[in-house]
Amino acid sequence: MYQLYYSPSTAxxxxxxxxxxxxxxxxxxxxxxxxxxxxxxxxxxxxxSGVVPTLIVDGAPVCEVAAILMLLAERHAEAGFAPPSGAAERAAYLQWMVYLANTVMPAFRAWFYPHEWAGEAGTEAVTATSRARIEAIWDRIDAHLGDQDGPYLLGARLSAADLLATMLMRWSRNMPRPATVWPNIARYLSRMRAMPSLREVHVREGLTDWIDG
Ligand SMILES: N[C@@H](CCC(=O)N[C@@H](CS)C(=O)NCC(=O)O)C(=O)O
Known part of the structure; x- marks a missing residue:
């Protein structure tokens, strides 16, 4: 039995x-x-690090959301959330997971916690910079989704990267230009939001905003 240390609406x-x-x-x-x-x-x-999430796996804690997702996808490979080693989409999967974890998440960390980067006096500049970075990220992902053959980040195949990307796109919901402003992302999110499991996680975490658009 896994144990997830969580806080509603977070990572x-x-x-x-x-x-x-x-x-x-x-x-x-x-x-x-x-x-x-x-x-x-x-x-x-x-x-x-004093952040959520932590997942207890076989009695030991595992930290970092992207690592936890990749581990779960591997432990339950039959569900197909990670292209296996040797699969055509494997490189794209690894690239997107790492990009989301080490480029997109830090940009959001700066947006939500600007004082961490430049102290209280620098929050305005960090907020402006992180907003620009996040919008440039949506430009990139929107263009990628527009070029894809299928509806997901990896094309036809849904993967753990889509769950991570959707969570991060949700985080932009109260920003001046949320991710849904970008047309290919909006289409992508309509599909992701139709997943009953995403609605279920909203219900279980007591979240009522965003899921219905
Ligand atoms: N690198 C961590 C970041 C997680 C993170 O920033 N979690 C936020 C919630 S979204 C948190 O716990 N914030 C509380 C804090 O920093 O004190 C991961 O990928 O798991």
Whole structure:
């Protein structure tokens, strides 16, 4: 049985979503970032970065949302969320997972926590820069989706990268130009939002906004 340390609407959502898709047994442990639970000494023993998510796998903590998604996709390979080694889409899958984790997530981290980058005095500049970076990311992903043969990041094949991308696109919902402004992304999100498991994760996390567009 997996245990997911989560907080509603945060980076744990993609893991929660994949666990539902995989139909595997799991338990949720609320680690409410609104109350600072992610900085409690007991939680820091599991995740020294003091962030969610953490997934307990065979009794040991695993951190970093992209790593957790890739691990789950591999452990439950029959569900097809990761193209196997040697598959044509494998390189694109790895590229998108790493791009989402090391380019898109840090841009959002800067948007949501601008003081971390330049102190309180620099928040305005960091907010402006991170907004521009995020919009450039949507330009790139929108162009990619427009060029694809199929509806997903990897083309015809749905993968864990789509769950991570959708979660990140959702994070832009209150920005001046949310990801849905880009037409190919809007089409992509209509399809992703039609997945019953995404609606289910919204219900389970008590989220009512965005899912209906
Ligand atoms: N690199 C981490 C980042 C996770 C992250 O930034 N989580 C946010 C929620 S979306 C968090 O826990 N924020 C609370 C904090 O930083 O104190 C990952 O990929 O798992």
């Amino acid at each position: 744990s959502l993609a893991v929660h979503w994949l666990l539902i898709e995989l139909s595997v047994p799991f338990e949720l442990v609320l680690t409410d970032t609104a109350t600072g639970a992610q900085k409690h000494p007991d939680y820091l023993k599991l995740n020294p």
